[in-house]
Amino acid sequence: MSLKQISANKCWGGTQHVYSHAAQETACTMRFSLFLPPQAQNGNKVPVLYWLSGLTCTEENFTVKAGAQRVAAELGLAIVAPDTSPRGLGIPGEGDNFAFGLGAGFYLDATQAPWSKGYRMYSYVTRELPALIAAEFSAQIDTSRSGIFGHSMGGHGALVCALRNPAQYKSVSAFAPISSPTRSDWGRHALNNYLGADTAAWAEYDSSLLLQAQGWAGPAILVDQGDKDQFINQLQPETLREAASAAGVALTLRLQPGYDHSYFFVQSFIADHLRHHAQHL
């Protein structure tokens, strides 16, 4: 699990890092970014937020576009942003579809060959990466205070990771999440190929179904959704709202007028999410 530092840039008084490491779950070298705020010094430990990105993204998109460092530096939050799939496995066709394969790991553990070899982003994000952070940054980060958030496919991922691991993540939020992959074209294509045709296995990766089945005892789930989002048919925020209502879970779903699916939307509301998490970490 040895880390290699790719870059380190001072930013808002903290440091924005990019690291790579040989990952077991994904059977390849993975990259992630880590922002350490100025408070993470001299033995002072800070909470950590995991950000999961959307389709086509790497660890870079959030890191350079979201403008999160300003508020993370103010609040004293570390932020870890991993890549969105394994890269370099050389599986035929893995780069052919922007919504499946490279850049589209969907934060699940594939069970179908050939994807089962390394498309195990669920275990990578919820187990291997947190263990690496705990081992390598024990002097800067208090991993008992972790939250998770994300955008689009990564909003789906954040919700699924939190709902399935409520003891691990104290707070969860999302921007324009794919709210029910079992009911979206992107999701159904990915689930079918990664998990097989038996739809019973799909429910473990559908945040609306998980929410309805088991609820969420943590703080209110914050979700922002632009009402001019060009992918709204894939996202279906109403399914999440209905599931939360049925489960009696507090969901703050904010429809933001005029906003689309881009990081220009994300940067406009990222501060609210960071403050929401900081309250509970």
Next chain:
Amino acid sequence: MSLKQISANKCWGGTQHVYSHAAQETACTMRFSLFLPPQAQNGNKVPVLYWLSGLTCTEENFTVKAGAQRVAAELGLAIVAPDTSPRGLGIPGEGDNFAFGLGAGFYLDATQAPWSKGYRMYSYVTRELPALIAAEFSAQIDTSRSGIFGHSMGGHGALVCALRNPAQYKSVSAFAPISSPTRSDWGRHALNNYLGADTAAWAEYDSSLLLQAQGWAGPAILVDQGDKDQFINQLQPETLREAASAAGVALTLRLQPGYDHSYFFVQSFIADHLRHHAQHL
């Protein structure tokens, strides 16, 4: 001068646009980004800031990385960010050197063939683009209130444009500018190729020489410079300090400890620059 809208994204209550147009000075299609803050509505006109980017950049880098929209929306500032060179002229070798040719127009008007055909970024930035903005956005922008700023090669460009056109730009600032191109390797290579071996012509594009020769009657010039900048030998902030001192011009040159040359540095201090300009616009 007809404009084509490439994209429009709501951001911090305003709109981040990218446009293209057929430019005469550069003899090709040029792109620029334009942020219009929420105040630029219903006949209410706002001041405008021009941002000039550094080597290798397009109009995109500042637009997605600098985090300027947040404060521009608060202050009611429009921001125009052009590309850094003509593109598509097909001049042999124009893409061979990151510090010359494509992405490296140096905000000058080349006099030497073949570059004189379209490498005329000085006239493009100071004449053609402002005229286009005035013609197309007269309902949103008060072009009598213009300021200019930039980064690295674009910091050089901003200083040169302002110093040579003090009636046009009411305020100027820079991040890590190439303070004296006639004394930097990047600058000397570019000036020699664009303007010829006669160094007398070079002084018109050297902000330290311009400042010393003619001063600046506008508000204090704000410059931020990281003290861990990997390109400090090309930037030479002390030449600008000495020129300002000799000319009796107020220069606020801030050495920012630990910061490098990246947009992580720029985003950390962009708000100070926007507030500085807004005071004088």
